[in-house]
Each structure stands twice: as C-alpha cells, then as structure tokens.
Amino acid sequence: MHTTTTLILGGGFGGIAAARTLRSLLPEEHKIILIDRSSTFLVGATKTWVMLGEKHPDEVTVNRSTLIPENVEFIETEIEKIDCGNGIVITSQGEFRGDYLIIALGADLTMDSVPGLKEAAYSFYSLGDAIKLQDELREFREGEIVILIPEIPIKCPPAPYEAALMLDHHFRQLNIREKISITMCTIEPGPMPTAGTEMGAYIRSLLEERAIAYHPMKNTVSVDSENKKIVFEDGEEKSYQLLLTVPRHKAPEVITNAGLTNESGWIPVDPKTLKATVHNSPMKVYAVGDNTSISLPGRYKPDKPLVLPKAGVFAASQGIVAAKQIDAEIRGEKSADEFDGKGYCYIEMGGEKAIKGEGAFFEMPHPKMEKRSPDSEQYQDKVNWINSWLKGAGIKL
Numbered sequence: 036m037h038t039t040t041t042l043i044l045g046g047g048f049g050g051i052a053a054a055r056t057l058r059s060l061l062p063e064e065h066k067i068i069l070i071d072r073s074s075t076f077l078v079g080a081t082k083t084w085v086m087l088g089e090k091h092p093d094e095v096t097v098n099r100s101t102l103i104p105e106n107v108e109f110i111e112t113e114i115e116k117i118d119c120g121n122g123i124v125i126t127s128q129g130e131f132r133g134d135y136l137i138i139a140l141g142a143d144l145t146m147d148s149v150p151g152l153k154e155a156a157y158s159f160y161s162l163g164d165a166i167k168l169q170d171e172l173r174e175f176r177e178g179e180i181v182i183l184i185p186e187i188p189i190k191c192p193p194a195p196y197e198a199a200l201m202l203d204h205h206f207r208q209l210n211i212r213e214k215i216s217i218t219m220c221t222i223e224p225g226p227m228p229t230a231g232t233e234m235g236a237y238i239r240s241l242l243e244e245r246a247i248a249y250h251p252m253k254n255t256v257s258v259d260s261e262n263k264k265i266v267f268e269d270g271e272e273k274s275y276q277l278l279l280t281v282p283r284h285k286a287p288e289v290i291t292n293a294g295l296t297n298e299s300g301w302i303p304v305d306p307k308t309l310k311a312t313v314h315n316s317p318m319k320v321y322a323v324g325d326n327t328s329i330s331l332p333g334r335y336k337p338d339k340p341l342v343l344p345k346a347g348v349f350a351a352s353q354g355i356v357a358a359k360q361i362d363a364e365i366r367g368e369k370s371a372d373e374f375d376g377k378g379y380c381y382i383e384m385g386g387e388k389a390i391k392g393e394g395a396f397f398e399m400p401h402p403k404m405e406k407r408s409p410d411s412e413q414y415q416d417k418v419n420w421i422n423s424w425l426k427g428a429g430i431k432l
C-alpha cells in the first residue's frame with residue numbers, strides 16, 4: 036500500500052470527527068493535515084447561554100488543537116483556493132497537495148441579504164454577536180422583541196425557537212414578562228418544516244402556551260432601523276424595540292470559486308458516502324457538514340425540496356463516514372459504513388428543561404421525528420453532549 040496524504044479543510048464538528056476517525060484507522064505513515072483559520076473551537080448550542088449571560092464565552096470555547104489527535108498536522112491558516120484540477124489547496128501559508136480531500140468548511144453568515152437588517156438587528160448565531168446581544172438584553176426591561184428568520188436554510192433550525200422559549204423563561208424569572216412581547220416572524224411555512232407537521236404543530240403549541248406570537252411565511256423586504264419597523268412582501272409591517280435575526284447562510288467563497296456548488300448554492304454529495312462529484316481531479320473529494328446539501332424525500336414548497344438540516348451531529352457522523360470510506364479506499368476495499376440520516380437536536384426551554392428531538396431523515400415517504408415533552412433529563416443530555424465536545428471531541432469511534 037503506497038502512502039497517502041489526506042487534507043481536511045475546516046476543523047469544526049465535521050473536520051474534527053473525520054480527523055479523529057481517520058487517524059484511528061490509518062497507519063502512521065499516511066499523512067493527515069487539518070487546516071482551519073481559527074485557533075478556538077466552540078459548540079454552537081452554547082450561544083443562547085452566552086446571549087442570556089448564563090455562561091462566559093471562555094467557558095464555552097476550547098483551544099482547537101486540544102481536540103485534534105496527535106499525528107494529525109494542524110495548520111492554522113486561511114484557505115484561499117481549492118484547486119481540484121491540480122490536486123492542491125492554496126493557503127496563506129503555502130500550497131498543500133493531497134490524494135484525498137474532505138471539505139468541512141461550514142457555512143458563512145451574512146446580514147447583507149435584507150436591506151437595513153445589518154444596521155438594525157442583533158444575532159446569536161456567532162459568539163461575537165451573542166456577546167453584543169447579552170449587553171442589550173441586560174438593559175432590556177420593556178417593549179417588543181421580534182425574532183426574524185428571513186431566509187432558509189439555516190443551521191440548527193430549532194435554534195430561533197429555542198431562543199424565543201429561553202427569552203420567555205428569562206423574563207419570567209425577572210418578573211417582567213408581562214411588560215415584554217415576543218414575536219417570531221419567519222419565511223418558513225411552520226416551525227422547522229423538515230421535522231414534519233406534527234413536530235411543527237407541537238412547537239407552535241409551546242409558543243402559544245407562552246404567549247409568543249408566531250407569523251409564518253413572512254417574506255422580509257427591508258428593515259427600517261430609524262423607525263424600527265420590518266417591512267414584509269405582503270405589505271404588512273412589524274414594529275420592534277429589539278430585533279434578533281438569523282443571518283443568511285451561504286457556502287464559503289473558496290467553495291463557490293472552486294465550482295463545487297450546484298443550484299442549491301452548496302456542495303452536492305452522495306447522501307450515503309459523502310463523496311462529491313468532481314471530474315478530472317487527481318484528488319478524491321468528499322464534503323461533510325454545513326457546506327453540503329442533501330435532498331430528502333418531500334417538499335416544503337412545490338419548488339423547494341426538503342433538505343437535511345444543518346447541524347453539528349450530522350456534520351460529525353458524516354465526517355466519520357467520509358473517513359471510513361477513505362480508509363477502505365486506501366486499502367482497496369469498499370466501506371460498508373454509510374451515513375444513515377439519523378441525528379438529533381436539542382430545544383432548550385429555560386429552567387434546565389429541554390427536548391431532544393431525534394430524527395430519521397432518510398425515512399420514506401418523509402422524514403420521521405420523535406416528539407417528546409421537555410424535561411430535565413433531556414436538558415442534562417444536552418449539557419453532557421456539549422461537555423463531551425469541549426472536553427475531547429465527543430466522538431465514539
């Protein structure tokens with residue numbers, strides 16, 4: 036067996052899971068290089084804790100190198116170009132040549148998609164934004180809070196619903212809930228369309244019980260930050276004192292510039308092997324996690340197919356599968372390990388209660404999601420899952 040080099044681009048959930056799995060399978064002489072621009076790793080699910088001041092940012096970030104196994108070379112640098120034709124990746128620290136490539140660069144977030152949104156809104160989708168929002172919420176004692184989802188797909192589709200439920204609990208604890216209205220306006224037809232109508236109806240009932248107003252199918256045209264108003268396509272307007280939003284998600288530019296995306300704007304991959312279709316490349320290319328698009332049975336609009344939700348649990352299980360596929364290929368075999376579309380996401384309610392929504396997304400004729408009532412056991416499960424990542428990359432090999 037000749038020696039190989041595998042390049043892993045991105046050291047988030049998908050990249051770390053791939054690196055750990057591949058290193059555990061391949062003999063030492065096979066080189067694995069992981070490239071990421073940032074030295075710190077963060078679990079997205081902790082951002083709502085930071086937003087509410089329940090955790091300090093230092094408590095939810097770890098040094099990325101502590102999660103990467105020995106004998107995986109970690110290069111901290113900006114990836115500037117993926118040149119599949121020549122089998123190289125160009126970075127600020129030079130070129131890297133690979134036999135195998137796993138692309139796990141996540142999604143880029145931008146507030147530029149809706150005029151006025153950037154000037155008007157706060158977010159909790161990045162740590163920096165969650166810290167800014169924490170300062171705002173500390174002072175907020177009365178008025179209208181609006182949570183706006185102007186576009187999908189977004190990572191962790193339950194997160195905006197979790198934010199609404201946690202804000203409700205937060206203000207009840209402060210005894211000022213009756214002075215504050217909470218409203219959700221979303222482009223979605225209902226909560227988390229991929230999770231199915233039963234789950235959607237259940238989430239709506241949770242919002243209703245807590246007097247959180249819900250407006251689906253709202254197409255945002257612009258935001259007037261001076262007069263604090265959101266303008267929708269149907270002519271309606273919604274005023275706010277504090278606006279929270281989910282930024283537009285798009286594939287990182289290095290991916291689009293490499294011509295790796297299709298009409299979805301993301302990298303299409305084989306749903307089971309995570310292999311990307313790349314012609315005329317000396318590298319075998321795989322892609323995992325948020326930078327991919329995997330179509331599911333069913334549609335949420337006649338022209339819009341359902342797609343696998345973007346979530347860390349899926350990125351990690353896909354990273355493991357891609358690594359096993361590469362290991363088998365290097366040994367000249369075919370891997371029996373395939374991605375099964377199963378995963379889970381947490382919806383925290385405040386008061387140390389949560390729902391663990393488990394789903395089988397490749398089920399026919401449509402994805403199946405288990406509906407459970409919130410309790411402290413599922414909350415503890417969320418805490419354990421986060422800790423397992425922060426303390427050692429939460430992967431059972």
Ligand SMILES: Cc1cc2nc3c(=O)[nH]c(=O)nc-3n(C[C@H](O)[C@H](O)[C@H](O)COP(=O)(O)OP(=O)(O)OC[C@H]3O[C@@H](n4cnc5c(N)ncnc54)[C@H](O)[C@@H]3O)c2cc1C
Pocket residue numbers: 044045046047048049050070071072073078079080081082083112113114115139140141142159160161190191194287289323324325326345346347348349350379380381
């Ligand atoms: C508020 C919130 C709550 C969430 N809750 C959950 C949850 O409960 N469960 C769950 O499973 N998921 C949750 N998620 C989603 C989860 O965080 C993402 O789906 C997950 O991080 C995707 O993993 P990934 O490996 O695909 O990408 P990422 O984790 O985003 O990693 C991509 C990496 O690529 C690097 N990178 C990108 N471009 C470049 C470049 N040009 N050069 C060098 N490096 C680059 C980045 O620095 C980053 O480290 C949540 C997210 C948010 C925002």
